[in-house]
Amino acid sequence: MSLSFYNTLTRSEQVFTPIKDGEVGLYTCGPTVYNYAHIGNFRAYIFEDLLKRTLLYHGYKVKHIMNLTDVDDKTIRGSQAANLPLNDFTQKFKDAFFEDIAVLRILPADVYPAATEHIKEMIDIIAVLFEKGIAYQAEDKSVYFSIAKWPKYGQLVHIDHEQMRSGTRVKLDEYSKESIADFALWKAYDSEDGDVYWDSPWGKGRPGWHLECSAMSSKYLGKTFDIHCGGIDNIFPHHEDEIAQSEAANDCRFVNYWLHCAHLMVEGQKMSKSLGNFFTLRDLLDKGYSGREIRWVLIGTHYRQSLNFSFKALEEARGVLQRIDAFRLRLDELGAAPDSGLDEVKVPLETAAKGFQAGLAADLNISMALAALFDFIRDLNRPMDEGKCAGAAARDARALLERFDSVLAVCTPDASDSVPAEIQAKAEERQAARKAKDFAKADAIRKELDDLGWVIEDTPKGPRVKRK
Structure with missing residues (x-):
């Protein structure tokens, strides 16, 4: 049975045809490790897990790469606020991420490349773009991608080229579609970055966020691969900029199928700390819900529809x-x-x-x-x-x-849903009371178990205990 997916690039549902028969190269945007991942993040990661498991179910061999963004504006500011070296600060949240995906039964990726371990690959891409006249160094010493030199820019979000502001620049990692401009490939060192910098042909600094995924995906999956995923908030500018710099550097299509999941709402509202409806996985576990229950809710709505979490x-x-x-x-x-x-x-x-x-x-x-x-x-x-x-x-x-x-x-x-020994002992004590026709005691034990959150079902093969 053939598979079909809605491809954001073509705005249509297409039959899936991998580059190599029976094999799939899959890249999914991973966490920026400056804090614990929230349930909106996990909506995307579980959609990607469903996709991967579906590919495996249909007999494909999947090579899955998920990046870890461990250097960007947020991680640097977070490490400074915590008064910790960048690597020490991000390691805590890397560890937490892996613990969380295990709780949610998300299959691990084959490789989790960290941005800080792939600086050379990023510098190599910038060098190619410089040779082609598409990258340039501005007065602020940062290196930018010239959208005027790349007429295909905007193909993922179907941008009107009259919107483009050739020659203007944006150094921030995240910006709106209304602020389209030349984007940063290499950010020149700023004293606010502290001790976070690398040497490059253009002076010391650090890579732009969008460049990270281009470098790591091509290293592990090749210059062209099958599927790239993320949330709809990644479409612009992140994925649009990835396409531009990758295709300009490599002279070939970057990705064949782009899949994006819609936003998660909480009780009908956008998740926000100010509204008190911002939840990490750990918040929900602390409220007594299991990873399996949370996964069920996150998996149950089609990935292209907004999910109302309640x-x-x-x-x-x-x-x-x-x-x-x-x-x-x-x-x-x-x-x-x-x-x-x-x-x-x-x-x-x-x-x-x-x-x-x-x-x-x-x-x-x-x-x-x-x-x-x-x-x-x-x-x-x-x-x-x-x-x-x-x-x-x-x-x-x-x-x-x-x-x-x-x-x-x-x-x-x-x-954690297995029956504790003391609960099982209570159930057996109740069964003994029933055999002795001490129904008052049996009913009292049933009520005691109910108060503790356990239900007894009497079956032909004896009592069965389960959580309420």
């Missing part, structure tokens, strides 16, 4: 995941029973597999994929209720659920 959605996620857990446990139990119902489950399994794959293939249509999952659960619960899905049939269904979870990564509880 605590109600997190509560609903808990209930949905409990339903999936109950289904999985039921399949595990029935898988050990004698064979029954292979013919009855064949069609539901085939239908679910086709629907799930078709949804993913249609520009990561997660709603369609999840609908296939829930139809699968409904259609299998019926024969299980009738004793017509056991043994090999249940094991086949369990294998398909695992296949779905290779993409979703939500169908297995977190280790």
Whole structure:
């Protein structure tokens, strides 16, 4: 089954054709490590994880590169405020990022290149642009990219060339579409940068933010590669400037498919510290939510639609995941029973597999994929209720659920969801009370467990304990 993605470059959905058959080069913009990543950042990282897992699901071998921006305006100011060397300051947030993506079950990239370790590659690109007359050194000693010398500038955001202000310059890493100007490739040393600088043919200084990704992506994926991702806020100026400097330096197309995810809102409002709705992953974990529940909410809206993150959605996620857990446990139990119902489950399994794959293939249509999952659960619960899905049939269904979870990564509880020994002991004490017909004691233990956040389900094979 062929895949199709909405390509920001062409403003259309296109069938995906990789440069090399069966292999995909994927570059995703990683964190700027000056603070803990917030849930808006993770919306993008989880979309990219869904994309990567979908490619793997369809049999592609994926080479994934995600950069770490550890030198820019924000990291320098942060290190100075903390009175720490730049590397010491950023290392804390690099470590935190890797801890966070593990909690959210995000597959690690193959390489996480840090900007500070690739200064030579950036200087090499600037040198080529100088040779071609596209880069120039201004009176402030910084080096800029001349947009007047590159007529293709603006292809990603479809800029009207009359908007361009040839000869004017912008040194900031981030600026608006209304402030289009020659952008910085190399920032001349400023005393405000402290001890953060590198030597170059144009004097000491540091690279512009946009240059970092051009240098690192081409080093690990080649001058032209398949897919580049990020949030819509990366489209301009970051990705537009990446395209300009890369294609001007290398005389070839930079990226074939550009995929961008929409913004995340919180309770219907833009996330903002001033509104009190700014959350890091750690904030949500401290409120008692699990990484799996947070992932479910972040994965459940199509990546090109704004996602409204709410605590109600997190509560609903808990209930949905409990339903999936109950289904999985039921399949595990029935898988050990004698064979029954292979013919009855064949069609539901085939239908679910086709629907799930078709949804993913249609520009990561997660709603369609999840609908296939829930139809699968409904259609299998019926024969299980009738004793017509056991043994090999249940094991086949369990294998398909695992296949779905290779993409979703939500169908297995977190280790923290396992039942603590003291809770299990209480459940066994209640079971003993029931056998002794001491129902008052059994009810008291049930209430005690409920107060502690645990529910007991009485099944034919004995009591089952799970979180509320």
